[in-house]
Amino acid sequence: MRTLIAFTKKEYMEQVRSRKLLVLGIIFLILGLMNPLVAKLMPKIMEGMADQLAESGLTVGEIKVTALNSWEQFFKNISTGLIAFVLLESGLFTREYQSGTLVLSLTKGLKRYKVVLAKIFVLLTLWTAFFWMTFIITYVYNDFYWDNSEASHLLFSGICWWLFGAWVISIMVLVSTVSKSGSSVLLGTGGIVFFIYLLGMIPKVEKYLEIKLTEGLKLVNGQSVVSDYVPALIITLIVSDVFFIASIFIFNKKSI
Amino acid sequence: MEVLSIDNLCKSFGDKEVLKGVTLKVPENSIFGFIGKNGAGKTTTMKHILGLMKGDEGEIKVMNEKVVYGQTATNRFIGYLPDVPEFYGFMNAREYLSFCGEITGMEKKNINERSEKLLCAVGLDKEKHRIRGYSRGMKQRLGIAQALLNSPKLLICDEPTSALDPVGRKEILDILMSVRDKTTVLFSTHILADVERICTDIAFLDEGSIKLSGKIADIKGKYRSNEYMIETEDEASRKVLLQKFDKLKEEKGQLESVLLFKETDYDIHTVLAFVAEKKLPVIKIERVEPSLENLFLEVVH
Numbered sequence: 001m002r003t004l005i006a007f008t009k010k011e012y013m014e015q016v017r018s019r020k021l022l023v024l025g026i027i028f029l030i031l032g033l034m035n036p037l038v039a040k041l042m043p044k045i046m047e048g049m050a051d052q053l054a055e056s057g058l059t060v061g062e063i064k065v066t067a068l069n070s071w072e073q074f075f076k077n078i079s080t081g082l083i084a085f086v087l088l089e090s091g092l093f094t095r096e097y098q099s100g101t102l103v104l105s106l107t108k109g110l111k112r113y114k115v116v117l118a119k120i121f122v123l124l125t126l127w128t129a130f131f132w133m134t135f136i137i138t139y140v141y142n143d144f145y146w147d148n149s150e151a152s153h154l155l156f157s158g159i160c161w162w163l164f165g166a167w168v169i170s171i172m173v174l175v176s177t178v179s180k181s182g183s184s185v186l187l188g189t190g191g192i193v194f195f196i197y198l199l200g201m202i203p204k205v206e207k208y209l210e211i212k213l214t215e216g217l218k219l220v221n222g223q224s225v226v227s228d229y230v231p232a233l234i235i236t237l238i239v240s241d242v243f244f245i246a247s248i249f250i251f252n253k254k255s256i
Numbered sequence: 257m258e259v260l261s262i263d264n265l266c267k268s269f270g271d272k273e274v275l276k277g278v279t280l281k282v283p284e285n286s287i288f289g290f291i292g293k294n295g296a297g298k299t300t301t302m303k304h305i306l307g308l309m310k311g312d313e314g315e316i317k318v319m320n321e322k323v324v325y326g327q328t329a330t331n332r333f334i335g336y337l338p339d340v341p342e343f344y345g346f347m348n349a350r351e352y353l354s355f356c357g358e359i360t361g362m363e364k365k366n367i368n369e370r371s372e373k374l375l376c377a378v379g380l381d382k383e384k385h386r387i388r389g390y391s392r393g394m395k396q397r398l399g400i401a402q403a404l405l406n407s408p409k410l411l412i413c414d415e416p417t418s419a420l421d422p423v424g425r426k427e428i429l430d431i432l433m434s435v436r437d438k439t440t441v442l443f444s445t446h447i448l449a450d451v452e453r454i455c456t457d458i459a460f461l462d463e464g465s466i467k468l469s470g471k472i473a474d475i476k477g478k479y480r481s482n483e484y485m486i487e488t489e490d491e492a493s494r495k496v497l498l499q500k501f502d503k504l505k506e507e508k509g510q511l512e513s514v515l516l517f518k519e520t521d522y523d524i525h526t527v528l529a530f531v532a533e534k535k536l537p538v539i540k541i542e543r544v545e546p547s548l549e550n551l552f553l554e555v556v557h
Contacts, residue, residue, distance in 0.1 A: 001360060003358065003359045005358075006355060007359060009355075009358075010355050013346065013347070013351075014344065014346055017346040018346060100338065100340070100342040101342045101343065101344055103308065103336075103338055103342070104333075104341065104343070105356075105359055106308070106328075107306045107307075107308070107331050108356060108360045109331045109332050109359075109360060109361075111327065112326065112327065135406070154518075213533070252326055252327070255309065256308055
């Protein structure tokens with residue numbers, strides 16, 4: 001346990017000293033602030049453009065903004081956060097293979113599974129912290145300007161999106177155990193997510209796919225119900241765990 | 257007792273056979289020079305000892321315990337310094353040693369004591385900067401410190417001096433010499449001068465197998481010729497010697513003042529007596545030792 005903690009500590013130290021924590025923190029903070037801000041400013045922007053629009057024959061009526069508009073922004077923007085997260089963290093494993101820093105740790109008797117566990121732990125805690133930070137900022141501002149009670153199943157839709165992020169992280173970890181460079185991790189992770197996205201075009205399988213979990217907006221504005229998401233939720237949970245466990249087994253056999 | 261024994265280790269990459277049955281024994285408290293040309297298979301052999309590579313055939317034992325690939329328990333006996341050691345650049349030397357100690361499961365107090373002692377020994381105790389800015393020599397010295405942190409039985413260094421300047425080389429060799437009491441040192445190199453300076457035992461690796469191994473003294477004894485050399489101070493005394501002993505000969509590639517003779521031609525004492533009697537000014541008289549360079553070339557060809 002002590003060795004696991006020591007390695008995890010090293011991972012956090014790297015996140016702090018390489019400024020990744022700061023950069024990601026700023027990105028997610030901005031995302032959180034932007035959601036209510038954009039919603040709040042929308043009527044002003046539309047008003048400002050009203051004359052132009054009128055010239056082209058469109059009339060702008062009175063725009064009523066609610067918390068739902070802000071949550072709409074949230075579900076649109078949070079994917080930017082996830083992409084930034086994956087971009088910045090894609091080298092978490094491969095940097096160590098390329099520089100050879102793991103050789104010394106492993107030849108000191110550090111168990112290989114602890115390397116994978118520590119890195120999964122760091123990725124998941126960071127994702128959790130950043131995601132919910134953005135969520136809470138949006139929630140608090142929404143409560144301040146409007147009324148969150150208009151939105152239904154907020155927490156559940158948040159959990160769904162968070163789990164989607166965890167699933168993407170599990171792909172990233174799995175791909176990292178077989179890749180040599182950060183760019184191939186990005187390519188592999190992006191490729192798999194995109195493939196699932198394409199599969200989602202098929203109506204019959206759509207509700208079983210991880211990508212379903214990103215449709216939190218439909219839950220919030222009442223277009224869908226919780227039970228629509230349960231199959232995807234369970235499948236994502238299982239798949240992510242399988243990916244994490246598979247990573248440990250593959251990493252055990254990897255030539256470093 | 258042997259700290260390390262390798263028995264018939266074979267390894268191929270594709271159809272290229274890199275190790276063809278390496279057999280090697282490293283006795284306790286030796287400084288073992290593992291010598292070979294670039295690409296002879298030195299690093300590959302070392303990676304097998306550390307369980308970083310899986311051999312096709314053969315067995316390796318460290319402290320009489322079998323080395324297993326992947327989860328390598330025998331590494332608790334080993335300190336390892338790779339040819340180009342890579343550290344976490346965002347840490348400083350002390351933080352790195354502390355990290356190493358923790359993942360090895362050392363006690364906090366022990367880590368601090370050992371770190372302080374080793375950083376002093378390698379001359380990094382005043383260094384406060386992060387490792388990112390270190391020179392190669394500094395990294396090599398920190399590499400030795402981390403390798404010795406948990407007082408290993410066997411220290412394995414992969415070409416520790418190859419990339420260093422003369423000062424850095426001397427520092428590293430001195431450190432290796434100084435740990436000999438407690439730790440057996442196995443180091444690979446192609447710099448024969450380093451081996452002559454500090455090694456007690458050697459093995460020549462060539463084309464994937466051990467061509468010669470044993471104690472340096474034994475090997476030199478075995479290959480020792482019965483030749484002597486005399487180096488005189490001036491031309492005149494050289495002529496006097498040549499007049500008396502006409503079978504003395506000059507060696508090609510040597511200084512002109514150097515003369516060689518075989519034991520079978522003249523008894524050394526006769527020559528010494530003559531030198532003493534005539535009061536000839538000599539710089540040195542010595543039995544010709546086989547140089548590692550000659551041995552190496554002889555074995556390799």
